[in-house]
Amino acid sequence: MNIRKLNIGEKLPMELLLLADPSKDxxxxxxxxxxxxxxxxxxxxVGVYVLLPTRPETVELVNVAVVKEQHGRGMGKQxxxxxxxxxxxxxxxxxxIGTGNSSIEQLALYQKCGFRIIGVDMDFFIKHYPEEIFENGIQCRDMIRLSQDL
Structure with a gap:
């Protein structure tokens, strides 16, 4: 597997990005x-992630997604x-990094990669997404915020 920055003008892997975030906008x-x-x-x-600078010396990992056929093979951790x-x-x-309260596997992955929970944005997904989101039989309501010193 080779990981590289998407080239300027190259088509976004939108279907893959939408696996991690259902809002195209x-x-x-x-x-x-x-x-x-x-x-x-x-x-x-087969996989994607997005880094978004947020403050001086701080970057947010805002989207991590892997094609369904590759789930469970350690690609997300890579x-x-x-x-x-x-x-x-x-x-x-x-x-x-932020993830939904219902994203149980992602919460485990991020903690295994050294992130620690630092807070909760209550009702984030209710306020910012027009459709209800359900994962693992749980309504996704709150954004769980995690951080790691690099």
Missing amino acids: IVEEYVNRGDCFVAESEQQI LVMDAIQVAKIKGYKTME
Whole structure:
């Protein structure tokens, strides 16, 4: 697997990005402000993440997605660890990430990668998304915020 920055003018892997965030408008907005990275295997895009500078020396990992056929094979962890390395190389001191209260596997993954829970944005997904979101039989209401010193 090769991970690289998406080239200027290259088509966004929107279907993949929408696996992690169901709002096309929100995805387009943060991709335009950040850097999109793709993972390729056999000349196919199989994973994606987006780094978004938020404050001086702070970057947020705003989208991590892997094609369904590759779930459970450690690719998500490889993407998160790559994002951490890229952020360090770019000189960031802190990386943040947010995920839904219903995103149980993602919460576990991020903590395994060294992130710690620092807060909760109550009703974030109720306020910012027009449709209800359900994962694992749980309504996604709150944004769980995590952070890591780099």
